[in-house]
Amino acid sequence: xxxxxxxxxxVLTLAGVLVSAxxxxxxxFDAEDDSERxxxxxxxxxxxxxxxxxxxxxxSDAEVDALIRLNAPxxxxxxxxxxxxxxxxxxxxxEARLVASSQGAPTAGRGEIxxxxxxxxxxxxxxxxxxxxxxxxxxxxVRNRDGDVTGAVRVQFSSSRIGNHFDVYRxxxxxxxxxxxxxxxxxxxxxxRRLARPIGLMVDAARAVxxxxxxxxxxxxxxxxxxxxxxxxxxxxxxxxxxxxxxGAREIQLNSLVEARTEELSVKNRALEDAQQEIxxxxxxxxxxxxxLVPSDLPEDPRAGVAAYMTPALEVxxxxxxxxxxxxxxxxFSIADVSGKGVASALMMAVGRALxxxxxxxHPDPSEAIASTNDQLCSMNPKELFITAFFGVIDMELGTLTxxxxxxxxxxxxxxxxxxxxxxxxGGIALGVLPGLSYAETTLPLDPDISMFxxxxxxxxxxxxxxxxxxxxxxxxxxxELADEPPQKMMDDILTDLAAFRGDAKQFDDITCLALRFNGxxxxxxxxxxxxxxxxxxxxxxxxxxxxxxxxxxxxxxxxIERFAESEGFDATEVFKLNLALDELLTNTLExxxxxxxxxxxxxxxxRSEGEVxxxxxxxxxxxxxxxxxxxxxxxxxxxxxxxxxxxxxxIVASFDAVSYERVNDRNVTTLRQxxxxxxxxxx
Amino acid sequence: xxxxxPEYDNAVLVLNPLGRIDGTNAKAFEEALLGRIxxxxxxxxxxxxxxxxxxxxxxxxxxxxxxxxxxxxxxxxLCAVQDHIQEVFKFSGFAEIIPxxxxxxxxxxxx
Numbered sequence: 099x100x101x102x103x104x105x106x107x108x109v110l111t112l113a114g115v116l117v118s119a120x121x122x123x124x125x126x127f128d129a130e131d132d133s134e135r136x137x138x139x140x141x142x143x144x145x146x147x148x149x150x151x152x153x154x155x156x157x158s159d160a161e162v163d164a165l166i167r168l169n170a171p172x173x174x175x176x177x178x179x180x181x182x183x184x185x186x187x188x189x190x191x192x193e194a195r196l197v198a199s200s201q202g203a204p205t206a207g208r209g210e211i212x213x214x215x216x217x218x219x220x221x222x223x224x225x226x227x228x229x230x231x232x233x234x235x236x237x238x239x240v241r242n243r244d245g246d247v248t249g250a251v252r253v254q255f256s257s258s259r260i261g262n263h264f265d266v267y268r269x270x271x272x273x274x275x276x277x278x279x280x281x282x283x284x285x286x287x288x289x290x291r292r293l294a295r296p297i298g299l300m301v302d303a304a305r306a307v308x309x310x311x312x313x314x315x316x317x318x319x320x321x322x323x324x325x326x327x328x329x330x331x332x333x334x335x336x337x338x339x340x341x342x343x344x345x346g347a348r349e350i351q352l353n354s355l356v357e358a359r360t361e362e363l364s365v366k367n368r369a370l371e372d373a374q375q376e377i378x379x380x381x382x383x384x385x386x387x388x389x390x391l392v393p394s395d396l397p398e399d400p401r402a403g404v405a406a407y408m409t410p411a412l413e414v415x416x417x418x419x420x421x422x423x424x425x426x427x428x429x430x431f432s433i434a435d436v437s438g439k440g441v442a443s444a445l446m447m448a449v450g451r452a453l454x455x456x457x458x459x460x461h462p463d464p465s466e467a468i469a470s471t472n473d474q475l476c477s478m479n480p481k482e483l484f485i486t487a488f489f490g491v492i493d494m495e496l497g498t499l500t501x502x503x504x505x506x507x508x509x510x511x512x513x514x515x516x517x518x519x520x521x522x523x524x525g526g527i528a529l530g531v532l533p534g535l536s537y538a539e540t541t542l543p544l545d546p547d548i549s550m551f552x553x554x555x556x557x558x559x560x561x562x563x564x565x566x567x568x569x570x571x572x573x574x575x576x577x578x579e580l581a582d583e584p585p586q587k588m589m590d591d592i593l594t595d596l597a598a599f600r601g602d603a604k605q606f607d608d609i610t611c612l613a614l615r616f617n618g619x620x621x622x623x624x625x626x627x628x629x630x631x632x633x634x635x636x637x638x639x640x641x642x643x644x645x646x647x648x649x650x651x652x653x654x655x656x657x658x659i660e661r662f663a664e665s666e667g668f669d670a671t672e673v674f675k676l677n678l679a680l681d682e683l684l685t686n687t688l689e690x691x692x693x694x695x696x697x698x699x700x701x702x703x704x705x706r707s708e709g710e711v712x713x714x715x716x717x718x719x720x721x722x723x724x725x726x727x728x729x730x731x732x733x734x735x736x737x738x739x740x741x742x743x744x745x746x747x748x749x750i751v752a753s754f755d756a757v758s759y760e761r762v763n764d765r766n767v768t769t770l771r772q773x774x775x776x777x778x779x780x781x782x
Numbered sequence: 783x784x785x786x787x788p789e790y791d792n793a794v795l796v797l798n799p800l801g802r803i804d805g806t807n808a809k810a811f812e813e814a815l816l817g818r819i820x821x822x823x824x825x826x827x828x829x830x831x832x833x834x835x836x837x838x839x840x841x842x843x844x845x846x847x848x849x850x851x852x853x854x855x856x857x858x859x860l861c862a863v864q865d866h867i868q869e870v871f872k873f874s875g876f877a878e879i880i881p882x883x884x885x886x887x888x889x890x891x892x893x
Contacts, residue, residue, distance in 0.1 A: 648805045671866040674835060678870065681837045685805040745845075745874055746838030752873030 110285050118278045122271060138226040138236025141184055141253040144169045146240045154240060154249035155191050157198040162187050166200050169253075185233070188252040189240075190214040197249065206252070213237045214250040221247055229254070296324045296331045300338050307342045310349055381413035384444060388414050391448050396421050401494040402429050405585040406612040407593060415608035416443025416483075417554045418451045422458075426642030426658050429494055430458045433552040433612050434487035435506065437528075446483045450475060450529065454489060460650075462657040464491050465539035468502040468526065476533035484530040488521075488552055492544065492616060495640045495706075496665045499616075500541040504529050509552040510574070512581040513545060518574045521550070546618025549588065551577055556607035560596055563603045568596055585613035639706045639715075646699035648688055655680050655703060662705045668712070672774065675753045676705070676714055679770055682746030683716045683725070687766075691720025714770040723766055724759045726751060784810045788818070794893045795823040796886070800832035803840030812843040819847060824856025825893050829886060831862040841874055848880050857881075861889035 148165055149157075165187050186203035190196055194215035196206045206214075213225050217237045224238040237252040299320050303313035313321065318339070325336035388410070396404040404421040416436030424430050432454055436443040453474050457467035468489055475485065488509055490501035501521065505528035508520035526537040553573070560568045576595055580588040589611055596609070642658045644651045656677055663673045680703055692699045700719045705712070725747040751757050756771040784807055787798035795818060803811050818826065826847065848858040861883040863871065871877040883889035 652804055652806050670834075671869070674866040677835060678837055681804055685837070685839060745841050749838055749841075749870060749874055753869065 107289060110289075111282070114278055114282045114285075118275060121274045121278075134228065134234045135224075135226050137255065138234050138253070139224040139238075141169065141255055142224045142236035142238035142251060145187055145251045145253050146238050149189065149240045149248070149251060150243060152248075154189060154197055157189050159198045159201060162189055162198045162200045184253055184255045186254040188214075190218070190250040190252070192218055192247055192249050194218055194250065203254070210235075210237075210252055214252060217250045218247055232256070293331070296321070296335055299324070300335065303338065303342060307345050312346055313342055381441075384441065385410070385413045388444055388448070391451065392418060393420055393422065397423050397429055399423070399429065399494065401617050402492060403585045403615045403617075404429075404431060404612065405589045405614075406610075407589055408608065408610040409605075410439075410444075410608045411556070411605045412439055414441060414444035415439065415610075416447050417556065417608035417610035418447045419552070419610055419612045420451055420455055421612065421614070422455065424462075424491065425459045425645070426462065426654070427495070427640060429492040430455075430464075430490070431492075431552070431612060431614060432487055432489040433506065433509070433554060433610060434485050434529075435554040435556075435608070435610070436485045437483050439608070442481055443483060446475075446479070446485065446530075449478065450485045450487070454487070458489070458491070460654075462654065462661060463539060464489050464500050464502045465537045468504055468529070468537045468539075469535060472504070472529045472531075472535055472537070473533050475530040479530045482530075484528040486528045490550075492614075493640065493661070493665070494616070496662075497544045497546075497616070497618060498541050498665065499544050500539055502526055502537045502539045504537060507553065507555060507558070509550055510577055511542075512549045512551070512577055513547065516581065518551070518577040518581070544616050544618075546616070547582075548616045549581055549583075549585065550614040550616075551588065551592070551611065552614070553611040554608060556605075556609040557592070557596060557611060559607060560600050560609065561603055561606065562600055568599050572599070585615045588615075589613040639704045641702055641704040644684060644701040644703055646688060646692065646696040646701060648685060651684060651701075652681060655684065658703065659705070666707050666712075668774075672712065672772070675772060676712070679714060679750040679754060680716060682750050683718075683768060686723075686725070686746060687718040687720050691718055691723065691766075710774045712772045712774065714772075716768045716770070717765050719765050722761050724761075725768055726757060726759055784814050786814050786818070791827075791890055792893075794825045794827050794890055796827045796829055796890075798829045798832060802835040803833060803843070804835060804837040805839045808837075808839035808843055811840065812846065815843060815847050816850065819850045819854070819856075824851050824854040826851060826856070826858050827886070827889050827893070828858065828860045829862055830860050830864065830867065833867060834864060836867055836870060838874075841870070841876055844876070844880060857893060859883060859889050859892060861886050 145165055148168055152161075166184055169184055169187075187200045188196060188203060188206050188210065189198050190206075190211070194211055196211070199206065213227065213235075214237055217225055217239050221239050224236045227235045227237070229235055233254050233256050235252055235254045237250060239247050240249045240251050242248050299317050303317050303321060306313045306317075312318070321335045321339055325332050325339060392408050393406075396406060406419045406421060408415065408417055408419060410417070416439055417434065418436075419431070419433045421429070421431040432451075434447070434450060434454075436446045436450065450471070453471045454467065457470045457474075458464070461467040461470055468487070485504070486506040487504045488501065488506040489504070490499055492499050501524065503521070503524045504526040508523050510518035511521050512518045521542070522540065524538045524540050527535060551573075558568055558570050558573060562568075572595075573592070576592055577588070580591055583591070592611065592613075593609075640658070640662050642655065644655060659673055659676045659680070662668075663676070668676075684701065684703075687699060687701060688696050698719075700717075702717045704715045704717075706715075707713075750770065754770040754772050756769075758769045758771075760767050760769075784799065784803075787800070789796045789798070797815070797818075799811070815826075828844070844858070844860075851858045859881040860871075862885055863882055868877070868882065871880070871882060881889075881892065883892065
């Protein structure tokens with residue numbers, strides 16, 4: 099079956115070629131034979147006619163020679179046209195014995211004699227022989243006028259130009275070849291039609307299948323018809339139809355699969371979107387909560403102003419700042435950067451800020467507050483996050499800054515005309531790294547009109563579209579220009595600059611900063627009004643709100659006095675007296691003023707130096723109680739007679755130069771005065 | 783708890799408290815000290831070398847201890863009291879009630 103059409107084409111072509119070759123050869127040979135035969139016949143008969151009246155038996159060679167000249171060229175002229183030239187003549191008697199031959203003719207052999215004999219015996223036409231040298235010989239009988247056979251004659255002539263006979267038949271050849279060609283063309287046309295039509299159909303059908311359609315019904319019908327024939331095309335068309343059906347079936351199956359998968363995907367997508375929306379909502383919520391965690395009510399005080407800003411790179415950030423007045427009336431502030439970003443950092447930030455704020459109120463010394471915060475962070479830090487932080491406390495009455503830097507970028511400090519300087523690092527490690535560390539703190543005196551700028555690296559490392567960083571230089575330059583501005587303007591201008599610098603570039607890190615200005619303690623007037631419970635605005639007063647619990651407040655009051663005494667250069671005895679007096683007053687208030695519920699107690703302690711005099715003022719909101727009246731204890735009694743208790747207030751009165759009491763606004767206000775030990779004079 | 787770092791020098795119980803005696807630890811101080819007296823130590827020397835603060839709450843405990851020992855024919859004395867604390871004893875009149883000696887050997891001689 100295979101190769102039927104190929105075979106058909108091959109066979110047809112071969113047949114065509116063979117047929118044309120055969121026809122050509124046949125025509126050529128036929129023409130040649132014909133021409134030789136005619137020439138031989140003409141020559142032989144012409145010579146025979148010349149011998150019509152001759153006595154064959156008496157012929158001499160010379161007479162035969164004469165015959166050559168007589169008969170060549172041949173009388174009809176046809177042979178000459180063919181280029182034939184008579185060369186030899188032999189004449190035989192009726193017994194087929196050679197009588198004479200032309201000059202130079204080869205001796206007639208047995209073969210020639212036999213031919214002559216046959217010619218005589220058959221009395222028929224000319225016997226033609228082709229000779230090995232290409233010449234042609236013709237033998238025929240000679241008759242007299244009566245028609246009797248008188249012998250035979252053989253002629254030999256050259257047929258060297260016999261090929262020219264071909265030309266005579268050229269037209270016939272051309273017609274034959276043309277006919278073959280026409281047949282071939284017709285055959286090819288028929289074949290190509292047979293070949294091309296199903297291919298065209300299949301191409302169209304394949305296109306349709308490729309585009310996902312079924313073949314046109316007409317085309318499919320044609321292909322079906324084709325498939326019924328028993329050749330390659332039939333087979334191909336059959337296979338093609340099967341394939342198209344298969345492809346169609348698969349297409350349908352695939353389509354339904356794709357549909358099913360698409361449906362599945364869209365369900366999953368919806369679930370994903372829902373989940374994402376949920377996360378987004380959560381993050382937005384977290385964002386709001388975090389925004390609320392960052393203090394918005396920054397302390398307002400004539401002696402210091404604070405402005406602060408934080409914007410996270412993601413929904414929630416790991417930076418924080420804080421600024422608040424501590425229980426003992428100092429301004430605490432901080433800035434911090436939790437490693438990493440996102441929710442974990444945000445949680446850490448919230449914890450860190452709360453811990454630091456609470457520690458700041460528990461530990462008067464920033465170093466201890468930071469150490470305590472560090473310990474607690476370390477105990478709740480599964481992800482090894484850490485916090486770089488700067489924490490400072492400004493004693494607004496003394497004009498000092500005490501700070502700890504735990505691995506944070508040093509903030510800048512500027513006087514009104516000076517260049518920004520970095521606040522020297524205290525060399526602390528970031529919080530949350532190692533528990534049990536102690537941190538060093540540094541105290542700087544603060545001149546009036548000092549500004550500070552705290553920031554996280556989200557500012558200095560902010561990049562613009564070309565990848566350039568905002569950098570410290572740019573920041574320092576702007577801070578120098580803004581040194582004399584209020585904190586809000588200083589911060590706003592820096593942030594505006596930063597936004598302009600960054601342009602459309604993405605924010606990679608949380609941006610946080612805090613600007614602070616200290617106006618100086620001496621600028622405020624003495625607005626301390628006894629009994630109003632708020633000594634915060636008083637010039638030179640250091641005030642502390644005392645928690646109504648002896649265990650926690652006693653050490654804190656002691657530390658409060660310690661700090662005050664250090665800055666004032668008090669000696670140990672003066673510190674001791676202050677401690678003792680305030681201790682006794684506090685103990686008295688808690689034990690007698692609020693025996694049932696100390697939580698209702700509002701107690702403040704305030705200290706101030708007035709020249710060489712130390713003033714301590716103690717306030718509580720307990721029932722009216724004048725310590726001066728309660729100290730009428732006779733210190734001269736013998737041991738057995740001494741009552742136990744009631745000593746403390748007496749101690750106060752005894753150890754201070756002047757003690758006064760007043761009841762103001764439902765508060766007990768006790769004021770103690772003591773001249774500094776160096777002067778020695780009593781105030782009494 | 784308050785650690786009194788007790789030791790005996792012959793029949794005298796020498797106590798060496800450290801730090802502060804104030805409202806936050808007076809109760810513990812009281813229990814520790816009176817516990818000693820109840821256990822039979824009636825001659826007690828308080829070495830105040832390590833005490834840098836005492837409030838009336840502490841004085842009260844000392845007064846109680848002084849009374850108890852005296853009732854048991856014993857004695858409570860102090861030694862090596864820092865200057866500013868000595869002043870407290872002076873102001874409160876306690877210096878008249880509780881003997882205060884400059885140093886330990888001198889104090890021990892009085893028992």
